[in-house]
Amino acid sequence: MAxxxxxxxxxxxxxxxxxxxxxxxxxxxxxMGVAKLDGFPVFVANGLPGERVDMIIxxxxxxxxxxxxxxxxxxxxxxxxxxxxxxxxxxxxxxxxLSYTAQLAWKQRQVRxxxxxxxxxxxxxxxxxxxxxxxxxxxxxxxxxxxxxRLETGFYRxxxxxxxxxxxxxxQDENVDEAIRVTRDVLQEEGITAYDEETRKxxxxxxxxxxxxxxxxxxxxxxxxxxxxxxxxxxxEKIKDRLPKLVSLVQNVNKAHSNVIMGSENHLLWGxxxxxDILLGKSYIIGPNSFYQVNPVTTAKLYALAKDMADLKKTxxxxxxxxxxxxxxxxxxxxxxKVIGVEVVEPAIEDAxxxxxxxxxxxxxxxxxxxxxxxxxxxxxxKTADVIFVDPPRKGLTQDFIEAVGTMKPERLVYVSCNxxxxxxxxxxxxxxGYEIDGRIQPVDQFPQxxxxxxxxxxxxxx
Ligand SMILES: C[S@@+](CC[C@H](N)C(=O)[O-])C[C@H]1O[C@@H](n2cnc3c(N)ncnc32)[C@H](O)[C@@H]1O
Numbered sequence: 001m002a003x004x005x006x007x008x009x010x011x012x013x014x015x016x017x018x019x020x021x022x023x024x025x026x027x028x029x030x031x032m033g034v035a036k037l038d039g040f041p042v043f044v045a046n047g048l049p050g051e052r053v054d055m056i057i058x059x060x061x062x063x064x065x066x067x068x069x070x071x072x073x074x075x076x077x078x079x080x081x082x083x084x085x086x087x088x089x090x091x092x093x094x095x096x097x098l099s100y101t102a103q104l105a106w107k108q109r110q111v112r113x114x115x116x117x118x119x120x121x122x123x124x125x126x127x128x129x130x131x132x133x134x135x136x137x138x139x140x141x142x143x144x145x146x147x148x149x150r151l152e153t154g155f156y157r158x159x160x161x162x163x164x165x166x167x168x169x170x171x172q173d174e175n176v177d178e179a180i181r182v183t184r185d186v187l188q189e190e191g192i193t194a195y196d197e198e199t200r201k202x203x204x205x206x207x208x209x210x211x212x213x214x215x216x217x218x219x220x221x222x223x224x225x226x227x228x229x230x231x232x233x234x235x236x237e238k239i240k241d242r243l244p245k246l247v248s249l250v251q252n253v254n255k256a257h258s259n260v261i262m263g264s265e266n267h268l269l270w271g272x273x274x275x276x277d278i279l280l281g282k283s284y285i286i287g288p289n290s291f292y293q294v295n296p297v298t299t300a301k302l303y304a305l306a307k308d309m310a311d312l313k314k315t316x317x318x319x320x321x322x323x324x325x326x327x328x329x330x331x332x333x334x335x336x337x338k339v340i341g342v343e344v345v346e347p348a349i350e351d352a353x354x355x356x357x358x359x360x361x362x363x364x365x366x367x368x369x370x371x372x373x374x375x376x377x378x379x380x381x382x383k384t385a386d387v388i389f390v391d392p393p394r395k396g397l398t399q400d401f402i403e404a405v406g407t408m409k410p411e412r413l414v415y416v417s418c419n420x421x422x423x424x425x426x427x428x429x430x431x432x433x434g435y436e437i438d439g440r441i442q443p444v445d446q447f448p449q450x451x452x453x454x455x456x457x458x459x460x461x462x463x
Contacts, residue, residue: 012065013038018057019070024049027106031094031451035067042067045158046088046097048076078102087170090155093449096170100448104129107443107453111420115441118424120431122457125440128305130297133448137172137294138211138277141223141261142180144187144194144204151194153184153207161197171449179209179220179243186238190231195224203230205254206261210286211245212277213296218245219275221288223252223262229269236270248272250288262289274351280304282330282359290348291324295446302416302444302456303331306389309439309458310414312336316386319410321371321401326352326364328389328416333361336387341366342374372397375404384408390415396422399429406433413459418446420453427457435459 014020014037022035024047033047035055042065044055052074055067072079078099087093095103104127112124130136142153145163152165167181184207193202208221220239222229229235229251240246249270254263266273266288274285277292280300286292293299306328312318316336320329323341325348333339333356341364343349349368356364367374371392378384388410390397396419405413413435417423420443427437438460446454 012060012062013040014042014057014060014065016057016060019054020057020067021052021054021073022067024051024053024076027098029110029451031091032066040065044069048079048098050074050076051079087449089158090164090166091158092155093170094158095451096449100129100133103133103448104445107445110453111423111441111443111455114420114424115427118428120424120428120437122427122437123440125442127443127445127453128298128301129445130295130448133445134171135173135177136297136448137169137176138213138296139209139292139294140169140172140176140180141206141208142169143206144184146194146196146202151184151187151192151204153180173211173213175211175216175218175245176209179211179218179246180207182242183207183209183220183222183239186235186242189238190234192230192235200225200257203228208252208262208288210275210288210292212275212286214278215276215283216245217247217275217277218243219248219250219286219288220246221250221252221262221266222269223254226255227253232269240270246271248275252288264289279327280331282327282355282361284325284327284330284355285351285358286325287347287351289345290351291345293327293446295448298444298446298454299327302446302454303328305442305444306414306416306456307332307335309456310387310389310412312387317384319385319388321375321388321390322392323352323366324348324391326355326366328391329364329366330355330359330361332389333364337363339364340385342369342371344368344370372401372404375401375408379404379407385410387412387414389413392417392422394419394422397426397429402426402429402433405430405435409434409461411461412438414456415459416454416456418452418454420455423455423457427459430459434462436462 024033026034032043054071059066107127154165195202195205206223210219251267253265312335318339320341329339329341346368352366438458441457443455
């Protein structure tokens, strides 16, 4: 006999090119509106919750479909009309059609819902945002492609690898935009080709620009498909002459047949190998491959908050796990006895050591290692710390990292996260290992106009 609770999949109630009227009831983490047609979910590009729209079905898959808006019948009161439509169609700023206040509320709600789903009782504070949430990014990695026979830089149309050439990127610092524009012009003048993903021919894959907002120092990196860079001298002369803030021009070689943007091999073309920036009174040298937060305004708020939450004492020994070039470690060093940073990228650790020296900080040590492995080693040696800061990549902490925390039992742990889903998962594990949340979870808007959510939370060892 067939089981009574067997689920029967609904057939899609629409086909491609159908025009239907629907209400948008939700917004996904990718920034798509959600409509339900007889329970069948359809993701609507640029649709906002509360809107009623006429939409054209663009794709129908087994369990869901996609649509674009044909006519807005009832717009959301939170909708803002953008002059720069490219920001939306390219996915540079997929949330830019939602008022900034509503974006901040959506981010708070995301964190709240993910913690609720993980069955964690926690209070989530309103998101800390920016006064001007545009042109904030200090770094860009812009793809190059041949369009009508010449190299163009721009952004891929959402969900594709078709490049839309553009001059203005809406969320990037104007100095970064200018660096990309000027570099593209010079590459065009010299007839340099862009890399073609299919034929694997052509020279330029990406143009990367990085700007130290506090110092005015600019870096440009030409990411090339091989060692050769045709017309090197002419390119260098022209780019440095037209970008007065340039202090570093680098060629990065990336021969990989993958989506990874930068390779590990750098050749200095002109100037210095690194640029400098200043954050919370400390100066940092930043190389082409080093991680450095992209929003200097909110990073200062985020780190000040993380430091505050840690309740630091002059007697504290502190670990900064996933330390990058040492920014959290050096921000807290003056307030503690000793700080140790751990990071897997070796050049970043070299930078962290130099950053410590240049800031006259002598109580900071930096170790190039896999953070979970290093933690396991410390735990097995019976070593511990009073405070651990963690700021892992989007995939969050590993089980063995959390188990090492459980063995080392630091009194305080401050978790800085760029992915609230893995944050909720890891906090749930840390609660199982004897910790409790102290205070509220604080979202900070590091990435305005996008769906990315950063948050910081303090955990303390249960008495
Ligand atoms: C979100 S960034 C934080 C960096 C730094 N705290 C900052 O704000 O500039 C995460 C860092 O973790 C590093 N990382 C990734 N996997 C790692 C691992 N297994 N062990 C140690 N560090 C790792 C990355 O290279 C990156 O520098």
